[in-house]
Amino acid sequence: xxxxxxxxxxxxxxxxxxxxxxxxxxxxxxxxxxxxxxxxxxxxxxxxxxxxxxxxxxxxxxxxxxxxxxxxxxxxxxxxxxxxxxxxxxxxxxxxxxxxxxxxxxxxxxxxxxxxxxxxxxxxxxxxxxxxxxxxxxxxxxxxxxxxxxxxxxxxxxxxxxxxxxxxxxxxxxxxxxxxxxxxxxxxxxxxxxxxxxxxxxxxxxxxxxxxxxxxxxxxxxxxxxxxxxxxxxxxxxxxxxxxxxxxxxxxxxxxxxxxxxxxxxxxxxxxxxxxxxxxxxxxxxxxxxxxxxxxxxxxxxxxxxxxxxxxxxxxxxxxxxxxxxxxxxxxxxxxxxxxxxxxxxxxxxxxxxxxxxxxxxxxxxxxxxxxxxxxxxxxxxxxxxxxxxxxxxxxxxxxxxxxxxxxxxxxxxxxxxxxx
Amino acid sequence: xxxxxxxxxxxxxxxxxxxxxxxxxxxxxxxxxxxxxxxxxxxxxxxxxxxxxxxxxxxxxxxxxxxxxxxxxxxxxxxxxxxxxxxxxxxxxxxxxxxxxxxxxxxxxxxxxxxxxxxxxxxxxxxxxxxxxxxxxxxxxxxxxxxxxxxxxxxxxxxxxxxxxx
Numbered sequence: 001x002x003x004x005x006x007x008x009x010x011x012x013x014x015x016x017x018x019x020x021x022x023x024x025x026x027x028x029x030x031x032x033x034x035x036x037x038x039x040x041x042x043x044x045x046x047x048x049x050x051x052x053x054x055x056x057x058x059x060x061x062x063x064x065x066x067x068x069x070x071x072x073x074x075x076x077x078x079x080x081x082x083x084x085x086x087x088x089x090x091x092x093x094x095x096x097x098x099x100x101x102x103x104x105x106x107x108x109x110x111x112x113x114x115x116x117x118x119x120x121x122x123x124x125x126x127x128x129x130x131x132x133x134x135x136x137x138x139x140x141x142x143x144x145x146x147x148x149x150x151x152x153x154x155x156x157x158x159x160x161x162x163x164x165x166x167x168x169x170x171x172x173x174x175x176x177x178x179x180x181x182x183x184x185x186x187x188x189x190x191x192x193x194x195x196x197x198x199x200x201x202x203x204x205x206x207x208x209x210x211x212x213x214x215x216x217x218x219x220x221x222x223x224x225x226x227x228x229x230x231x232x233x234x235x236x237x238x239x240x241x242x243x244x245x246x247x248x249x250x251x252x253x254x255x256x257x258x259x260x261x262x263x264x265x266x267x268x269x270x271x272x273x274x275x276x277x278x279x280x281x282x283x284x285x286x287x288x289x290x291x292x293x294x295x296x297x298x299x300x301x302x303x304x305x306x307x308x309x310x311x312x313x314x315x316x317x318x319x320x321x322x323x324x325x326x327x328x329x330x331x332x333x334x335x336x337x338x339x340x341x342x343x344x345x346x347x348x349x350x351x352x353x354x355x356x357x358x359x360x361x362x363x364x365x366x367x368x369x370x371x372x373x374x375x376x377x378x379x380x381x382x383x384x385x386x387x388x389x390x391x392x393x394x395x396x397x398x399x400x401x402x403x404x405x406x407x408x409x410x411x412x413x414x415x416x417x418x419x420x421x
Numbered sequence: 422x423x424x425x426x427x428x429x430x431x432x433x434x435x436x437x438x439x440x441x442x443x444x445x446x447x448x449x450x451x452x453x454x455x456x457x458x459x460x461x462x463x464x465x466x467x468x469x470x471x472x473x474x475x476x477x478x479x480x481x482x483x484x485x486x487x488x489x490x491x492x493x494x495x496x497x498x499x500x501x502x503x504x505x506x507x508x509x510x511x512x513x514x515x516x517x518x519x520x521x522x523x524x525x526x527x528x529x530x531x532x533x534x535x536x537x538x539x540x541x542x543x544x545x546x547x548x549x550x551x552x553x554x555x556x557x558x559x560x561x562x563x564x565x566x567x568x569x570x571x572x573x574x575x576x577x578x579x580x581x582x583x584x585x586x587x
Contacts, residue, residue: 124512126488139488141490142573142575367449383486387441
């Protein structure tokens with residue numbers, strides 16, 4: 001090695017078959033895994049593949065997840081999901097997950113990701129894979145067609161923007177709060193399609209599901225990837241989910257390889273809330289305290305994993321959702337839902353008045369179900385764009401599962417630490 | 422593609438997201454239907470009024486949000502000749518070139534007026550205003566220019582696979 005290499009550079013160099021790569025150069029990488037779902041995948045890929053007369057380069061490296069249009073609500077959804085199922089059967093795809101949860105959670109939970117891999121996903125939240133030391137990013141369907149027919153894709157080697165979090169988060173403060181604070185500070189394109197790397201004591205202390213929240217919402221920072229150097233926590237989690245003998249020692253940024261670093265004090269962070277209509281409208285929860293809500297939503301890949309359900313349960317144990325407020329909970333995957341059921345977490349949510357929804361993208365994707373006009377909603381999801389989760393008049397505030405659950409109990413936005421205390 | 426033709430400018434602001442370009446409620450349909458709802462939450466007059474060859478001039482961070490390439494496909498379907506903005510979402514940037522939609526990264530484009538007739542030259546990296554002012558645009562890598570001029574990645578793949586076939 002001549003030049004110190006960042007984690008992003010090491011991952012790209014490996015996929016490009018190179019010793020090292022330089023920031024800014026454009027290289028072609030071999031793809032280890034291509035993930036897509038019912039919306040971005042078969043319905044768009046199949047006609048183009050037929051047009052090309054081409055075949056899938058390596059079916060073993062393809063994972064298909066049905067999560068956007070399931071459960072099917074209407075004829076259009078049935079048609080789209082039927083295309084996916086028929087195609088999966090015709091192609092004899094070995095890795096298909098149908099209506100068992102959201103792709104970004106399902107794929108690692110079934111052992112498909114490991115440190116050192118180079119992966120693409122047909123969905124913008126694909127940077128979630130970065131939590132496992134995987135270089136993973138979102139692409140559109142036409143570019144996915146290029147990947148599934150050639151096994152290759154180009155990237156411009158990114159700079160690394162390091163986010164170093166000192167100290168420890170206070171009780172009631174989560175990875176979602178860290179992320180909203182960073183998006184509020186740098187904006188939705190502050191990542192400038194470079195590599196963001198999360199590090200420091202507060203990040204090291206996070207369990208995998210929380211690290212996934214950081215990497216997932218790197219999309220809202222406009223980064224190509226959101227990487228976390230794998231460690232013992234990564235290795236143990238992956239082993240428990242079917243990815244054995246993972247190598248973690250190589251995958252870190254060399255000293256001197258990262259020029260841009262931003263520092264944060266974890267213990268000083270208050271719960272964050274992002275006001276409509278952008279995740280970048282984030283500020284301390286106190287700025288929004290007292291805002292009346294009609295619905296509270298714990299859902300999506302970023303906000304309804306097992307750890308998120310546990311956060312909500314800590315707030316809701318022995319309490320009731322306020323009159324006039326609906327609390328909707330859509331666990332991110334069946335694996336998470338089943339564990340939450342076994343350990344009693346789910347019962348706490350139901351006893352508090354939560355309505356359970358299927359494990360799918362649901363209202364977050366905005367592809368069918370939605371909130372009503374003029375409703376004010378607090379949600380643990382990733383995006384609150386105008387018109388995404390309801391008509392343009394629907395007001396969505398983003399927050400952690402703690403804050404969402406506490407606000408559901410109070411009937412208005414509230415600092416969850418007041419309820420937890 | 423040279424600076425010969427004149428293109429009418431449609432103006433939108435910063436942070437135009439993919440839900441505005443390709444609304445989720447219409448995503449179950451084909452691009453022809455989605456295109457009729459392109460930008461309807463921001464400019465209800467756009468989809469029905471835009472003419473082939475017009476350009477969209479936007480503020481910074483154009484195309485943030487989803488990976489749905491219908492956001493770019495809808496603009497191409499409507500005949501938009503190019504988007505001109507100071508910056509783009511990286512994911513949208515890739516999608517646009519893959520779909521054959523030209524993007525010009527032009528830090529000074531905010532001076533362009535609604536309805537103004539402009540010309541642009543992607544190879545030279547210039548945007549020419551009605552009254553003769555020249556704005557600089559960032560250079561585009563040659564392979565992306567070739568892709569967009571070929572009509573996107575799909576036609577390029579077609580050539581690649583046809584050549585392979587004996």
